[in-house]
Amino acid sequence: MATYLVTGGAGFIGSHLVEELLRRGETVRVADNFSTGLRANVPEGVEVFEGDIADEAFAARAVAGCDYVLHQAAIPSVPRSVAEPITTNRANVDGTLAVLVAARDAGVRRVVFAGSSSVYGNSAVLPKREDMRPNPLTPYALQKLVAEQYCQMFTRLYGLETVTTRYFNVFGPRQQPGSPYSGVISLFIDALANRRQPTIHGDGRQTRDFTYVGDVVRGVLAACTAPDVAGEVFNVAVGGRISLLELYGTLQRIFDVEIEPVFGPPREGDVRDSQADIARAREKLGFEPQMSFEDGLRATVDWYRSTTAGVPR
Ligand code: UD1
16 A cells, blocks of 8 residues: 555545545645645645645645655636736646655655646647657647656656656536636536536537546546556547537437527637547557547536536535
């Protein structure tokens, strides 16, 4: 058994990692500033370090004594990074650098970093493979790219084992709809549950490789223990491509309602199509997505109905 630090452990993806690690009998610690994470997401008995992960002294305290660090803390929004490039850079780049320095100094066995499919931008070729040339279109995408390159550099320069898992539009229970920067699935569910019209930015024909959070958890934990992958980058996704119109149609069926969406202008810096090639994760991590899109949506809707606007009752 080992000790794991989950940065951003009170957030959406982080809290699912915490839950699964506890289920496996591991010792878990959470570092979070509760800017978007919720205390209610952290199970009883988990040690919580509250603070700013970009603060070197705080990062060092949180990392000390840990075997593995799952670095999930971030401000995870493309449009928010367009509005606030400096604040998001501090969280997403400085935060990662502080974690890497702390992990190097503490002799951590491996850091797994939450990367993003946004680094691919609008490259013409689909599906997107890890060795394609990145083309960041927004501060968020560039921040995630710089952070993963810092990870690789720390492996080469200092021998610290790092692995980047590039996420593609993750959804599931505990994704909060409370902000205009929230993920599209949480916003659409919130709208339909309250019989409101959601807004579709653009024509709705843009596509995403929507991935259920439980599949992401298995990918990240595999990246933590797989042999001979230090310094590598893996797409962790389904390998599919679903348009917003299809997503919205499926949700209307699940809610058994018909509500016309409002079509607004396309979002600045929006990627048109996103689909992962997951061959590398399959081969080296033994990763296989398990949840079907519709079952994942149903599980997410069930969770939403058990909460008040996404916040646990
Ligand atoms: C991006 C990244 C993803 C990253 C995530 C962090 C890509 C392909 N994906 O997701 O890797 O982890 O940010 O948040 O870059 N939309 C609407 N109506 C809404 C909200 C969104 O139509 O109310 C549209 C957006 O314009 C976009 C799609 O839905 O086309 C998905 O948006 P969002 O959920 O914000 O995620 P991405 O920006 O794709």
